[in-house]
Amino acid sequence: MxxxxxxxxxxxxxxxxxxxxxxxxxxxxxxxxxxxxxxxxxxxxxxxxxxxxxxxxxxxxxxxxxxxxxxxxxxxxxxxxxxxxxxxxxxxxxxxxxxxxxxxxxxxxxxxxxxxxxxxxxxxxxxxxxxxxxxxxxxxxxxxxxxxxxxxxxxxxxxxxxxxxxxxxxxxxxxxxxxxxxxxxxxxxxxxxxxxxxxxxxxxxxxxxxxxxxxxxxxxxxQRIHVDTLVVELSGGDGVLERFRAASRAIEGLDGLEREGSRFHLRPVPGASLGELVAAVAGSVREAGGDILSLSTGQGRMEDAYLQMLEQDGARGFLRACGDAEGGEANGCVRGTPAS
Amino acid sequence: MGAYVALLHRDLVTIARSWVARGWLVLSALAAAVAVLGQSTQGLPASQVAAQIQLTFLFLWSIFVIVIGASAVAPESGVLADSVLSRPVTRSQYILAKLTARSFAVLVVFVSVAGGSAYATWRYSKLPDVSFADVSLGVVHVLTALLFLVAVSVAMSSVMRTTFVAIVALVLAWYSVGALFEFLNVSFLSPFELRTSLPECLRGELDADLLWKIPLGFGIPTVAVWLATLAYFNYKDL
Incomplete structure (x- = not known):
């Protein structure tokens, strides 16, 4: 109700x-x-x-x-x-x-x-x-x-x-x-x-x-975030970090990665299993001789979803105006599956 | 009903605490006392002194009436939505409480000063040419004009966002209304006309038709202003 x-x-x-x-x-x-x-x-x-x-x-x-x-x-x-x-x-x-x-x-x-x-x-x-x-x-x-x-x-x-x-x-x-x-x-x-x-x-x-x-x-x-990310922060010097970067190329299901200091932002292939990816990343870290300081998933981050929505809304301005007559979805409101 | 009474009580407390209302009461009482004391030395008839005291409410103390009425809604504009009308209160209850409280405050000050001074005038005058009935009739005539002014002031306060602008507009309107009514040939509706009719009324010499024309002439527009204010306030966005 x-x-x-x-x-x-x-x-x-x-x-x-x-x-x-x-x-x-x-x-x-x-x-x-x-x-x-x-x-x-x-x-x-x-x-x-x-x-x-x-x-x-x-x-x-x-x-x-x-x-x-x-x-x-x-x-x-x-x-x-x-x-x-x-x-x-x-x-x-x-x-x-x-x-x-x-x-x-x-x-x-x-x-x-x-x-x-x-x-x-x-x-x-x-x-x-x-x-x-x-x-x-x-x-x-x-x-x-x-x-x-x-x-x-x-x-x-x-x-x-x-x-x-x-x-x-x-x-x-x-x-x-x-x-x-x-x-x-x-x-x-x-x-x-x-x-x-x-x-x-x-x-x-x-x-x-x-x-x-x-x-x-x-x-x-x-769930409206299209690109999920895995963020892993490693201990160890530059050598460890570079060895991890090299080792990660062999990880299946990984689309790419970016380094930001001791932190790596990993982009999984859409549809890849996050569990398998985490296991493979842990193996690569071990192989590189380092250790994981923190591991987090970017999936479901509210901020990303929100900003993404605002950006999309700004981009679709004209389409929305054209679709106004049709109401509902075209009107700009994206409804999730019925909440109740 | 409970909300209306609470709003009415709250507004009456606000008025009682305001320096404008207190100042008005003290000043008008002092001025009346001076007039009553002065009559004995000058030997003026009671009707003339009582009329002078009552007419000061129309032409001098009317500024205070305007301030009391015009400060009813506009200064509360922020508080109104956040603290009052977002609660289980209707707009009608709120604005009726404001109109009632402001009218009641003016009635209390005027009747106490005018009534008290009329009694003192009659009691100590060498020419006590007034009766209780005539004084009461005079008080009713002036009171209806004042209540009309309160209603218009509260109405302006609900329309305008700035109290000062409302006060200036009302003062200008109040002092120029005589000319307008003269032009429209309904001068008996003009507060200025009371200058001649009130002493006659207090002496019991007023034309019979003016006895009801004056109170009705102010009373009917007062009711109309109340209804218009009610309708407008119910429509207004806060």
Whole structure:
């Protein structure tokens, strides 16, 4: 079941800027959906349309089967939203603001007080509980935003750049929180930091210039890399490294290799068994008198898949425009095998 | 309903904490006190002094009314989407809470100062030519004009992104509206017309048709502005 669904979602600002173009998005229930895209790709616009903060120029958004509009407070009751660099009433404290959000969400005083207490503690704002929000740093505001989005215990979370302004520890904590919350909630999290998405998401959608160019599971995303590589780092001097280079010419299933210091990037022949290749490489290293310091596969690297998609999308611009009338695949969105 | 009450309460607290509202209350009360004290030395009739006090709300303190109304939505534009309207709140609840809170604040300041000063004027005047009913009618006339001004100010605040621009536009409009209504031959709708009608009203000498024309003349446009603001705010992108 898809909890969020968009149909032909398009947003054009003032006849000047196309922020989103015919986006067909499906977010399956219980997924942690990563919304990827460079700055200005349309991620925040998509969130705002999902919440009814803006009206689509064309198309529609449905959450839990209900169409979303400016007055869809019943839908927003099930959604927790964290904007990028959130703004809060500067004269309020975390406690008064979370209490205010609780009232807006229709929570009773008995439910609000313990909940806001545990949330303030959970996001590490206990020391700043009586401080005015106007004095908060960006990271503190983001943490307060996380708490506010969880105040009504929603079944869907829309988090726009949740790690924005956070220090490494806060970032780590937020990623862990997303994984933990993902056990019981559907989460849509946007980021342009690939590592974050790779780490926690089960599904991913890639936006480029307002177009959804991919939507599918993380596995499907990673499989879209056409050239797999094997990276091996060796110990030993130049002699060992050159002997390995010579020995590797005899390895079956190896299309070529490049040396980068003590590291070799090996390109397997398409379809070659990676296991056999690793075994052969290990033999060649032994033969060269060296040892393996590290071995990694370039297959499935999120960054490669992502950049490859953006490049392809840029290259296919005209074809996409021509295919717009046919929709779906031709429209630019490459869908993986159905995610659910 | 709960969200509306929460938004209303929040806005009333914001207004009560603002230096504009506090300053207005203190200044208008002081000015009224000076006028009441001055009447005893000059021997002015109570109706004239009470009218002067009430008219200052239209021609001097109206600046404060405009500032209170025009600062309802525009200064919150960032906070609005992130902190309020992304929660289970309808646009209608938000803008109605703003209109109600700002109108209520103006009503409280005006009625307390105008009502209190009218009583003091009557009590200490050598010529107490006013009655409770006439003073109440006068207060209603001026109040409807002020509530119209609040509604227009909140409407402008929801349309414009900059509070200062909204305030300047409203001040210019408010002080030039008399000429426009004169030109349209509906001068009874002009706040400036109250300069002549209010003392008559307080003395109980106002034409019978103006008794209802003035409040309706401001009341109906006020309702229309509320509805237009509601419709616009529901349509607006945040």
């Amino acid at each position: 898809d909890v969020i669904r968009t149909q032909n979602l398009t947003k054009i600002y003032g006849h000047r800027k196309i922020a989103l173009n015919a986006v067909e998005l499906r977010v399956p229930k219980g997924s942690i959906f990563g919304f990827l895209g460079p700055n200005g790709a349309g991620k925040t616009t998509a969130f705002r349309l999902m919440l009814g903060l803006q009206r689509p120029t064309a198309g529609r958004v449905e959450i839990l089967g209900k169409r979303v509009g400016p007055n869809s407070s019943d839908v927003r009751r099930h959604v927790g939203y964290l904007p990028t660099n959130p703004e809060f009433p500067p004269d309020m404290t975390p406690i008064t603001y979370l209490d205010f959000v609780g009232v807006l969400c229709g929570l009773s005083r008995e439910a609000r007080s313990p909940r806001l207490g545990s949330l303030v503690r959970a996001v590490g704002l206990l020391g700043a509980q009586s401080q005015r929000i106007g004095t908060f740093s960006t990271g503190m505001k983001t943490r307060l935003g996380i708490a506010a989005s969880l105040m009504n215990d929603p079944s869907i979370l829309l988090w726009d750049e949740p790690c924005s302004g956070l220090d490494p520890a806060g970032r780590r904590h937020t990623m862990d929180l997303i994984t933990w919350l993902g056990r019981t909630k559907t989460i849509v999290v946007s980021s342009h930091i690939l590592g974050d998405i790779d780490q926690v998401c089960t599904h991913v959608g890639v936006l480029s210039d307002g177009q959804l160019i991919f939507s599918g599971t993380m596995g499907e995303m990673k």
